[in-house]
Amino acid sequence: MSMSGARESGRRRLVVIGGDAAGMSAASQARRLKDPGELEIVAFERGHFTSYSACGIPYWVGGEVSGRDRLIARTPEEHRARGIDLRLRTEVTGIDVAGGRVRARDVDSGDESWTPYDQLVIATGARPLRPDLPGVDAPGVHGVQTLDDGEALLATLARTRGRRAVVVGAGYIGVEMAEALIRRGYEVTVVNRAEEPMSTLDPDMGRLVREAMEGMGITMVNGAEVTALPTGDDGRVRAVATRDAEFPADVVVLGIGVRPQTSLAAAAGLPLGGHGGLLTDRAMRVRGHENIWAGGDCVEVLDLVTGQERHIPLGTHANKHGQVIGTNVGGGYATFPGVVGTAVSKVCDLEIARTGLREKDARRAGLRFVTATIESTSRAGYYPGASPMTVKMLAEHRTGRLLGVQIVGREGAGKRVDIAAVALTAGMTAEQMTALDLGYAPPFSPVWDPVLVAARKATAKVREAGA
Amino acid sequence: MSMSGARESGRRRLVVIGGDAAGMSAASQARRLKDPGELEIVAFERGHFTSYSACGIPYWVGGEVSGRDRLIARTPEEHRARGIDLRLRTEVTGIDVAGGRVRARDVDSGDESWTPYDQLVIATGARPLRPDLPGVDAPGVHGVQTLDDGEALLATLARTRGRRAVVVGAGYIGVEMAEALIRRGYEVTVVNRAEEPMSTLDPDMGRLVREAMEGMGITMVNGAEVTALPTGDDGRVRAVATRDAEFPADVVVLGIGVRPQTSLAAAAGLPLGGHGGLLTDRAMRVRGHENIWAGGDCVEVLDLVTGQERHIPLGTHANKHGQVIGTNVGGGYATFPGVVGTAVSKVCDLEIARTGLREKDARRAGLRFVTATIESTSRAGYYPGASPMTVKMLAEHRTGRLLGVQIVGREGAGKRVDIAAVALTAGMTAEQMTALDLGYAPPFSPVWDPVLVAARKATAKVREAGA
Numbered sequence: 061m062s063m064s065g066a067r068e069s070g071r072r073r074l075v076v077i078g079g080d081a082a083g084m085s086a087a088s089q090a091r092r093l094k095d096p097g098e099l100e101i102v103a104f105e106r107g108h109f110t111s112y113s114a115c116g117i118p119y120w121v122g123g124e125v126s127g128r129d130r131l132i133a134r135t136p137e138e139h140r141a142r143g144i145d146l147r148l149r150t151e152v153t154g155i156d157v158a159g160g161r162v163r164a165r166d167v168d169s170g171d172e173s174w175t176p177y178d179q180l181v182i183a184t185g186a187r188p189l190r191p192d193l194p195g196v197d198a199p200g201v202h203g204v205q206t207l208d209d210g211e212a213l214l215a216t217l218a219r220t221r222g223r224r225a226v227v228v229g230a231g232y233i234g235v236e237m238a239e240a241l242i243r244r245g246y247e248v249t250v251v252n253r254a255e256e257p258m259s260t261l262d263p264d265m266g267r268l269v270r271e272a273m274e275g276m277g278i279t280m281v282n283g284a285e286v287t288a289l290p291t292g293d294d295g296r297v298r299a300v301a302t303r304d305a306e307f308p309a310d311v312v313v314l315g316i317g318v319r320p321q322t323s324l325a326a327a328a329g330l331p332l333g334g335h336g337g338l339l340t341d342r343a344m345r346v347r348g349h350e351n352i353w354a355g356g357d358c359v360e361v362l363d364l365v366t367g368q369e370r371h372i373p374l375g376t377h378a379n380k381h382g383q384v385i386g387t388n389v390g391g392g393y394a395t396f397p398g399v400v401g402t403a404v405s406k407v408c409d410l411e412i413a414r415t416g417l418r419e420k421d422a423r424r425a426g427l428r429f430v431t432a433t434i435e436s437t438s439r440a441g442y443y444p445g446a447s448p449m450t451v452k453m454l455a456e457h458r459t460g461r462l463l464g465v466q467i468v469g470r471e472g473a474g475k476r477v478d479i480a481a482v483a484l485t486a487g488m489t490a491e492q493m494t495a496l497d498l499g500y501a502p503p504f505s506p507v508w509d510p511v512l513v514a515a516r517k518a519t520a521k522v523r524e525a526g527a
Numbered sequence: 528m529s530m531s532g533a534r535e536s537g538r539r540r541l542v543v544i545g546g547d548a549a550g551m552s553a554a555s556q557a558r559r560l561k562d563p564g565e566l567e568i569v570a571f572e573r574g575h576f577t578s579y580s581a582c583g584i585p586y587w588v589g590g591e592v593s594g595r596d597r598l599i600a601r602t603p604e605e606h607r608a609r610g611i612d613l614r615l616r617t618e619v620t621g622i623d624v625a626g627g628r629v630r631a632r633d634v635d636s637g638d639e640s641w642t643p644y645d646q647l648v649i650a651t652g653a654r655p656l657r658p659d660l661p662g663v664d665a666p667g668v669h670g671v672q673t674l675d676d677g678e679a680l681l682a683t684l685a686r687t688r689g690r691r692a693v694v695v696g697a698g699y700i701g702v703e704m705a706e707a708l709i710r711r712g713y714e715v716t717v718v719n720r721a722e723e724p725m726s727t728l729d730p731d732m733g734r735l736v737r738e739a740m741e742g743m744g745i746t747m748v749n750g751a752e753v754t755a756l757p758t759g760d761d762g763r764v765r766a767v768a769t770r771d772a773e774f775p776a777d778v779v780v781l782g783i784g785v786r787p788q789t790s791l792a793a794a795a796g797l798p799l800g801g802h803g804g805l806l807t808d809r810a811m812r813v814r815g816h817e818n819i820w821a822g823g824d825c826v827e828v829l830d831l832v833t834g835q836e837r838h839i840p841l842g843t844h845a846n847k848h849g850q851v852i853g854t855n856v857g858g859g860y861a862t863f864p865g866v867v868g869t870a871v872s873k874v875c876d877l878e879i880a881r882t883g884l885r886e887k888d889a890r891r892a893g894l895r896f897v898t899a900t901i902e903s904t905s906r907a908g909y910y911p912g913a914s915p916m917t918v919k920m921l922a923e924h925r926t927g928r929l930l931g932v933q934i935v936g937r938e939g940a941g942k943r944v945d946i947a948a949v950a951l952t953a954g955m956t957a958e959q960m961t962a963l964d965l966g967y968a969p970p971f972s973p974v975w976d977p978v979l980v981a982a983r984k985a986t987a988k989v990r991e992a993g994a
């Protein structure tokens with residue numbers, strides 16, 4: 061690649077680093093707004109795939125989604141047909157901010173060259189935490205971040221005679237993979253460092269998740285730090301070891317979270333936050349750089365509840381970032397105002413949701429608060445299929461401002477968190493929430509929606525706590 | 528009953544007219560805050576039951592709810608055990624505002640007497656529209672407003688050999704009763720005056736409901752005014768006649784709506800609104816009357832979107848009203864700020880939801896608007912059980928303020944309207960909604976929630992429409 065003729069003809073070039081949700085959404089949206097005569101778009105992706113749903117990998121592994129290609133929203137060919145010069149298996153190895161160019165290497169041939177840009181989008185995603193443990197690279201140990209990871213895991217499952225699976229980590233990926241492996245007929249053990257699974261919830265709500273998972277026949281090992289992944293004579297993993305015990309394993313899945321993939325950005329001197337993610341303004345422009353944008357799992361996002369930056373790797377944010385970046389690069393105007401920290405997940409029929417602050421987040425932010433936990437049902441109690449759910453609400457001491465909601469229940473529980481997500485965004489108090497005009501009919505809700513019941517109790521607690 | 532000794536001893540008396548949701552919620556909440564030594568509570572109910580879910584009647588008739596008593600949240604005995612002097616089969620026949628007393632008649636004995644009050648709660652509910660048609664009182668013609676109605680209908684169904692049912696009206700009650708009768712094995716015809724069913728939706732969304740109901744084997748007759756309910760030689764209803772046709776019927780269910788039951792209040796000179804409902808302030812105090820409160824289906828409520836009063840008979844509002852009244856009567860402070868017009872319903876597996884303004888409401892309110900209608904799915908497209916849904920959004924011209932949302936879909940569609948209900952309450956724009964941090968995971972939502980997709984399209988329409 062050499063300096064193209066693009067600039068001479070007045071045509072500008074957008075370079076995108078990373079071909080998944082944020083990068084390709086940005087590219088696609090920019091393309092919608094600017095035709096190829098105005099804007100050349102070059103996208104580099106070091107892997108084989110574009111625009112796929114990493115969030116769907118557990119369901120593919122579990123067999124609910126029939127094949128890898130179902131997770132691909134748009135193929136490389138489709139992107140190319142829309143006038144995006146997509147270069148697969150091409151890894152960007154350097155960003156020259158002063159020179160306005162990136163260096164990229166063909167992964168197969170090793171050839172490297174520079175590509176100049178007028179606008180740059182950094183969408184390098186996140187890298188899985190891979191603890192420095194003996195045996196972590198042994199055959200039979202798998203991450204589940206990429207489609208390649210999913211294929212490798214499925215190949216192992218197809219080969220493995222034993223039926224013992226150990227999942228390390230009990231966050232979203234961990235619990236979703238526990239479900240996937242149960243579906244595949246494995247005996248599943250989840251080994252988790254914290255005292256309860258789902259540390260994105262408060263421990264009292266995490267306990268409900270643990271009890272439900274134990275009820276599904278999953279062995280939950282909490283408060284356990286993994287010390288090694290012992291291997292057998294064949295070199296394959298054979299167990300997960302903690303200080304106190306060893307859990308036999310025919311396959312091990314690592315679900316211990318990710319960190320922003322920002323080594324390129326750091327080397328280029330771009331601004332990183334306390335969580336290692338790129339810092340942007342609300343237009344998703346890298347702070348201090350007019351023509352460099354960043355989005356997806358490699359950036360930090362503004363938490364609208366605390367006003368502080370967080371790292372929340374989630375496909376739904378990545379897509380929004382890409383949309384905003386593409387709009388701005390394409391000459392429009394859009395912003396991503398921030399997040400409230402909403403997440404929803406399930407393990408078998410258990411639904412788990414949260415938004416806003418946990419108790420420890422609130423304390424860390426210096427906020428005083430009350431908590432209210434209630435039990436209700438997804439439908440009118442007399443309606444068939446009404447299932448129990450627990451809703452916990454945090455509201456600020458004195459003001460009653462909603463700070464967070466956590467929900468654990470069965471069918472119909474999880475998406476109720478959206479009520480609280482919108483209320484948090486709007487800065488509502490728990491008391492204001494008690495009057496919300498939510499959809500009511502017996503098949504859909506008790507006459508007081510569980511979120512309203514929690515809001516009533518939180519309101520009462522705020523009053524009792526007084527000044 | 529004579530003037531009690533209550534007042535002399537400093538004890539006050541709360542009189543409640545109407546023993547269902549609003550009245551008994553008010554009584555119960557007042558009792559929680561004031562013990563019987565401070566506040567005597569007398570509640571008059573002309574029927575046999577208290578605190579029951581009228582909304583649940585279709586599911587009882589349909590057989591999904593096993594019996595009448597399942598619909599009763601709190602029995603007369605339970606209320607009495609909590610220190611409420613509940614008088615069943617006692618109809619209030621007059622309110623003497625100047626004298627601070629109500630006249631009540633024992634329905635069985637015909638005895639009448641006056642009861643003085645310090646505080647009065649009017650919770651007289653709504654009365655079903657019963658059109659003045661030949662045959663409307665014939666055996667086999669049923670309303671479904673009260674438990675007594677439900678029992679009478681079930682008795683007819685048990686007796687009737689024929690399997691042809693005609694439902695008059697295609698609002699919530701009409702479509703829910705269509706489902707109930709289908710479940711009972713009837714051939715169901717729904718005769719509806721409007722051009723499409725569910726006139727709480729715009730006709731383009733109502734059409735989706737009609738098509739789905741036709742797909743369930745229900746005969747939908749639209750644009751048809753009922754002219755008579757012809758009877759047979761046995762005096763029982765045998766058909767529903769319109770100007771153009773006659774639909775044979777072994778049973779007829781009237782689901783044609785209700786009006787506020789405010790004849791008592793009107794006779795007492797209390798203020799009524801344009802829809803015939805009592806007018807209150809936000810504390811649910813009848814306007815101009817310090818010690819008279821009203822709530823539930825007999826009042827008008829403030830529409831927060833238009834700033835105008837509406838009549839929305841719905842159990843969830845009635846319960847909130849009762850809670851607010853009881854708190855205020857009990858010496859606390861609470862308000863009911865108003866509604867945004869949220870409603871959700873289902874017919875078999877079709878979910879129907881709406882909040883805010885329809886096109887005709889917006890026009891009537893003098894608002895210019897854009898509409899956006901999108902199709903999406905309840906879950907990620909690749910996830911099993913992802914079902915299609917249509918979301919229509921109205922946003923104000925120029926400002927983009929959210930005005931309303933309508934949703935028609937299958938499992939997972941209906942309660943998504945809550946997102947819009949909260950956004951309406953908060954006065955959000957469609958553009959602000961595009962950034963909402965809603966719960967995302969493949970089993971719960973596409974990466975862009977359908978409501979967000981609608982918000983994006985509405986935002987684009989607002990921009991296109993320009994100034």
